[in-house]
Amino acid sequence: MTSRLARARRIVIKIGSSLLVDGSDGRIHRAWLNALADDIAEARAAGQEVLIVTSGAIAVGRRHLGLPAGSLRLEESQAAAASGQIRLAHAYQEALGRHDIGAGQVLLTLDDTEGRRRYLNALSTLNTLLKLGAVPVVNENDTVATAEIRFGDNDRLAARVAMMTSADVLVLLSDIDGLYDSNPKLNPDARLIPEVKALTAEIEAMGGKALPGDSSGGMETKLMAARIATGAGCHMVITNGRAMHPLAALRDGAPCTWFLADANPRTARKRWIAGTLKPTGTLLVDAGAQRALAAGRSLLPAGVTAVQGLFERGDAVIVAGPDGGEIARGLCAYNNEDAGRIAGHKSDEIEQLLGYRGREELIHRDDLVMS
């Protein structure tokens, strides 16, 4: 169980408001955050990549803006988030900075992670931060949210981040040990379930809605997160993060619930590209490109002979060989117009042709599935 965490290459850690922020005065629990940063530094020293999805902006900001307790109007929540997010980001920067680890703030909406256009940009920012050795610190971009900001939205956001970055493990640090067979706040005999292999109706029924006054989305949003994460080949674990060094505690056998994925992130992502997305265009390629793709390489503009259909950057397209037959599917890094302009050209001509320095590949091999 613990080795599952140790084996992970890329880990997303979601931190709930109640762990990070004092409910009465809105102060950030610095000592706890420092201890978490120690755990993160240890994971990175062991070669693991770590991304953080954090809540707490509203909880911090509302006290600093003098907003009353109780429920806030949407614009008040947004103002609170705007004010709290600065402090939150700063706290992470300081905590990670103690280990000389850089932090990069990334504010996303659930929509960015669902719509593939902005998705590609968000993903390359996250990957670039990781490559440069920084820890992405993600929160929802609450100021542009149009719907009511709900507690628990970040559970789903974290699962989407895990999905898009092909993380192996998502850790939800919460104020509850894991999934119980009934609500432990209402039933003293409730039993913790250590491992969930499939999200059956029976498991879903154990979820239940958040109780009034809960500062989290309860189990319901966590089960939604589990569905997204495991569907993307990412194992998810819920554990109580209250103790200092919550990751070390998890490693050392703290109570928790693991939700197991049946595929690895790579396979699941390829399944998603091959099966779920509807291609809206076609790239015709020459025999040389066809051979390169069969050998596992990316699709470069030079090998493309024609571009058909209408598509945006990040949309799924069909790749067809010289005889017109489908050979692969993938996410195209350019829209149909730009793809048409650079088709047949060397990658180092892209900047001159388009006026900006885009990707070298039309379809990166990670975004490509042979048919």
Ligand code: GLU
């Ligand atoms: N984005 C919100 C905040 O930072 C939290 C949403 C959540 O807890 O799910 O305050």
